[in-house]
Amino acid sequence: MSIIQVENVTKTYKSGKGIFDISFSVDQGEVFGYLGPNGAGKTTTIRQLMGFTNVDQGRCLIRGMDTRLQAEEIQKFVGYIPGEIAFFNNMTGKQFLDFISQMRKQAKSRTAELVTRFELDVKPKISKMSKGMKQKVALTAAFMHDPEIYILDEPTSGLDPLMQKTFIELILEEKKRGKTILMSSHSFEEVERTSDRAGVIREGRLVALEDVNSLKAAQRKAFIVTVVSSGEVELLQNSNLEISRITGNQVEIIISSNYDEFIRVLTKCSVKGLDVLNQNLEQAFMKYYGREAEKNE
C-alpha cells in the first residue's frame, strides 16, 4: 500500500529552477532514499510533502490525504526534520522540545530515551549549541512522538561519523517496527545502508527510480592502485579496466560492477597500495549526471 504518493508534481520558481513532473511513491514499511546533489530539488519536493508550498501541477498525497490542504491532519502521524536548522531564539533544548510536544498535544513521549541515545545535553540555549548538537535536537523533535511516517531532509548533515552510525541504527530499528521513511541525502553510502529503494534527482527531474541494489550496480567507484614498476602500469593500461588518471606508479581505476575482472588483473601485478577515492554523487553516478560530473572535474 502506498503511504506517500507524489504524482506528476511540477513546481517552478521564478528563477526557473524547481521540480518538473516528479512521480514516485513510498510503500508502507519502506525506506525510500531521495538522492541528489545540493540544489537538485530535494527540499522543493519535501516542502510539497509538508504542505509548505502549492504545486503548479500534479498532487502529493500522504495516506490518501492532500498534503497541502490536509496538512494539519497529516502532521499528527509525521515526524519531520527540516533541511536547514532553524529554531526559536532564546530557548534551551529542553524548552524547545517541551514546546513542540505541547504544540502536538502529545501524550506519549520517548524524549528521554532519545536524549540519552544521542548524548544530547538539553540544558544550554539552542543558539549556543554547535551544529551537530542542533541537529540532534532536530532529530529528537522529529522522533519523540513516535510517528508512523518520517520525512527527513538531509538528516545526518552536521553529525559526526559516530552519530551518523547511531542515526542509521535508529532508522533501521524504525524500519523493523514498520515505519515508512523518506529521507533525502547527497550521500549514496547513507542511502545504501538504510533504504530499500531510491530516487535520483537531477536538475529537478527524476532520472532514476530503482531499488538500491540495482543503483549500486550503476555506482562507479574509483580506486587508486599503486604498483611497483612502469611495466605493471602498462599491464593495467592494456587491460579492459577503465583508467582515469596515471601519476607515476599510481593508477586511478574506475569500477562499476566489474570487481571480478579488477581483482583478476590486480593478481598479475605486485600491488603496493590500494585506496578508495571519495567521490561525490555526480561522479559516482556518471550515468545519470554525465554533464555535471564533467563540470566538477
Added chain:
Amino acid sequence: MNKTLFKQTSKSNWIIGVIIFAVMMMYLSIIISMFDPENMEGIMAMLETMPQELMAAMGLTELGVTLTSFVVSYYYGFLVIMFPMIYSIIVANRLIAAHVERGSMAYLLATPNSRLEIVITQALFLILSITVLFLFVFLAGIIFSEILFPGHLEIGSFLLVNLITLLLFYAVSGISFFFSCLFNTTRKSLAFGAGVPVAFFVLDMLSNVRDQYSWIGNFSLFSLSDPLRIVEGDAVISISIVVPLLIALMTYTAGIIIFNRKDLPI
C-alpha cells in the same frame, strides 16, 4: 487560537511591550506634573521660546486649559502615536515574517495545527497586546492625575480619546501585520510594515505645520482623529471609529488569507 503558541509568543515579546510602556509612563508623568491650573501663561511663554514649526508638527499649537485637554493635546498628539507605532512595527514583523525568514515557521507547521490557527493566534496576540498597552496607559493617566490634581481629569472624555486612539492602532498594527504575512523576508516586511505607518505619521506632522499644508493630512491615517477636538466635543467621531475599524478588518483579514495560501520558503 492555540494557547501554547500564544504563551510562547507572549514570552518572547512582552519585554518589548514593557520597555515601550515604561518610556510612555516617563513622558506621561512629566506632562501631567507640568500642568499648572493657576499659571497656564507660564507654560505658554515657555512653549513660545521653542521653534514654532516643530511645536506645530507635534500638534502643540492649541493647548487646552483643563487638565484633560492639556494632557490630550500634549500627549496624544505625538507621543501616544509614536511609541505604540514602534511597538506595532517591531512586533508585527517578529510574529510572522521573522519566523518564515529564520525557518522556525517550519517547526510550527510540522505540528498538527493549521496555518490558519497559527496566523490567527499571532494576529490575536498583536491585537490583545496593543489593547492591554492602551488600557495601562489609560489607567496610568487616571492614577497620575488623581494623585497630582485630584478631580481635575474628565474620565469620560479621556476614555473616549483612548478608545479612538486604540482603534487607530488596530489599523496601524493591521498594516504592519499585513506586510509581515505578505513578505518572506524581514527586510521587505520591515520596509513596508514600518514605511507605510511612518509615512502616515510624517504626513500628519507636515499637515500640522502650516494651514496651507493642512490638506496633506487627508492622506494620513493619523489625521482621522483629532484628540483635542474629541475632548472639546466637536469632532466627527463616527469617521474616527468607522474608518480605522474598516482598515483594521481589511488588513488583518487580508494578511491571514494571504499567509494561509502562499508558498513558504521554509
